[in-house]
Amino acid sequence: MKKFKVAITGGIGAGKSKVSDFLMKDGFSVLKADDIAKDLMQNNSDVKKLIIQEFGEESYKDGKLNTKYLSDKIFNDEDNVDKINAIVHPIVIEKINELCEKEFSTSNLVFVEIPLLFESELQDFFDYTILVFADEGIRIKRTIERGNISEADVKKRMQFQIPDEEKKDKVDFVIENNSSIEDLENRTKLILLLLKNLSSVD
Template structure:
């Protein structure tokens, strides 16, 4: 076998694509459409929840920072953390500082070990957690603010004021737009968003590059 033939048979590294967006934008629905099409999606939020439950160092630091009520037995006390941490920007920063480095390290491992042509990662805080260098492309799912608030109110059974407060703790849409390679507006139907998932797969698949 010649050297050139050997090189041509070497598999290319996967294209690494981040899916992000503000609360209520529809990024998780977009990620689910990608999964349904057979592509792996790392879901940073699920990974963080798993590590908060299973990583002893993270558990110890959370209890030290926020008290014993942070856990109920071996399980994370989500209701307590929601009340004491997530509405306080400073406490949220402390929690993120505990959890994010471990999550990012795990995401790096999963990206490195990927064997598929495309691999996706859904994460709300791609920019805030300085994760952009891990990816070849950033896909932003966006939607009008009023629609995002309506979706979250209906989904989480919270007040519009609570949703606005959570939105204010995230990077602005204008800044996210500047930092993203692809921006999909999700003001329409799930079917329209699904077609955009097809589009990004078509655009970024290696055989089309």
């Protein structure tokens, strides 16, 4: 049996988390790159030191990561996006690899939800890649409905993401999410079946 690390990517509001939920419901582990990054930014002293050096003491408020301050700094300046990525991404990949090795003791497939897979040039760390795709208008509507973000801010974040149309030719599987939740689950199950078959081939 082969063991595969599988990346799940897609733009903001595409439905990555829903796909992850379906996979977890089927008993598979899904690591969340954003959660790992936030944990390291909050608790790793080396990462905290580098962030403060680059973005200032305001990056942490009362000992906690000041996400609003950092978001405002990062998403208003493309250079700052590159700077935070250079600090966080290497240690995130190191942590993901460590966690994947643990998961491989009980499963042949480990999934990693990683929104900025191609923007971070991390695709080569994975055996297979899945793009969750939805039309831009649908993605904007979904993200606003989740709350605490304006349409202008959604569009601003989209500017720093490679358009999903460009990613389609770079991934192994595409899950379209312009329809119902039932349709999304069925498409996810089909991809899972294909990956299980690939894993079982010697």
